[in-house]
Amino acid sequence: MVLLEVRNLNLWYGDVHALKGVSFSLRRGEILCVVGESGSGKSSILYSIMGLLPEGARLEGEILVEGVNLIDMDEERRRLIRGKDISMIFQEPSAYLDPLFTVGVQIGETLMAHGERGNLGERVTEAMRRAGIPKPEEKVNLYPHQLSGGLKQRVCIASAIICGPKIILADEPTTALDVSIQKRILNLFRKIKGEGRSVILVTHDFGVVAEVGDRVLVLKEGRVVEEGDVESIFDSPKDDYTRMLLSAI
Numbered sequence: 001m002v003l004l005e006v007r008n009l010n011l012w013y014g015d016v017h018a019l020k021g022v023s024f025s026l027r028r029g030e031i032l033c034v035v036g037e038s039g040s041g042k043s044s045i046l047y048s049i050m051g052l053l054p055e056g057a058r059l060e061g062e063i064l065v066e067g068v069n070l071i072d073m074d075e076e077r078r079r080l081i082r083g084k085d086i087s088m089i090f091q092e093p094s095a096y097l098d099p100l101f102t103v104g105v106q107i108g109e110t111l112m113a114h115g116e117r118g119n120l121g122e123r124v125t126e127a128m129r130r131a132g133i134p135k136p137e138e139k140v141n142l143y144p145h146q147l148s149g150g151l152k153q154r155v156c157i158a159s160a161i162i163c164g165p166k167i168i169l170a171d172e173p174t175t176a177l178d179v180s181i182q183k184r185i186l187n188l189f190r191k192i193k194g195e196g197r198s199v200i201l202v203t204h205d206f207g208v209v210a211e212v213g214d215r216v217l218v219l220k221e222g223r224v225v226e227e228g229d230v231e232s233i234f235d236s237p238k239d240d241y242t243r244m245l246l247s248a249i
């Protein structure tokens, strides 16, 4: 079942035409990996879906979630979707976390933003546990600077999953982490997928694609140059650019 369908997406930042007719779909319970060189538009796709583009950006096309076009939606309705139905894990957890608040408060804020007040503490520690944070009841009261990079990233994952979103957008969530923590986080994505949720995972690491990806979208200069199952992309890439990216590993 198709959960998200992006049709002919065009995005401009002023004069920069960053996405050029991007189309793809995301099915239920699937991990779609988006790969491509720096500047190819990977993050731009996620920010477009999330409705978090900077002032002055212009977006055309369709982003359909269960048939509803997000692009036409007013900010108030989008805000209701953000965090609850679609959430995002950012590349740099330190930029996302506020140094002045404990991680427990920050994870709980996502729930509060959607009007949920019941069992807050319990739900926060439960989300932390699901995100692979050991002893969450002790960690809730810590501040971001008291946690390692891997734990901070798992805090971001906890706040991304706490409302039970159908779609999780992850922008290079493991790039800054060492290999063992990276593995744990990839396992977590598999678990999330097992719950019937869908993930768009931006990475430029084909090792990550091989490990958790179901399908791959290859971007080059704002265009989709290849889309397919992970196996077929690895076995017989159709595009020269994909071959070039693969040969780099």
Ligand SMILES: Nc1ncnc2c1ncn2[C@@H]1O[C@H](COP(=O)(O)OP(=O)(O)OP(=O)(O)O)[C@@H](O)[C@H]1O
Residues within 6 Å of the ligand: 013, 016, 018, 036, 037, 038, 039, 040, 041, 042, 043, 044, 045, 054
């Ligand atoms: N806020 C912005 N204002 C102007 N141009 C931007 C802005 N954000 C991105 N761009 C441009 O849009 C294009 C796509 O950028 P984007 O960040 O989506 O690429 P990316 O594939 O995520 O790259 P990276 O791998 O480095 O994160 C680039 O040419 C970039 O310079």
Ligand SMILES: [Mg+2]
Residues within 6 Å of the ligand: 042, 043, 044, 171
């Ligand atoms: Mg990016």
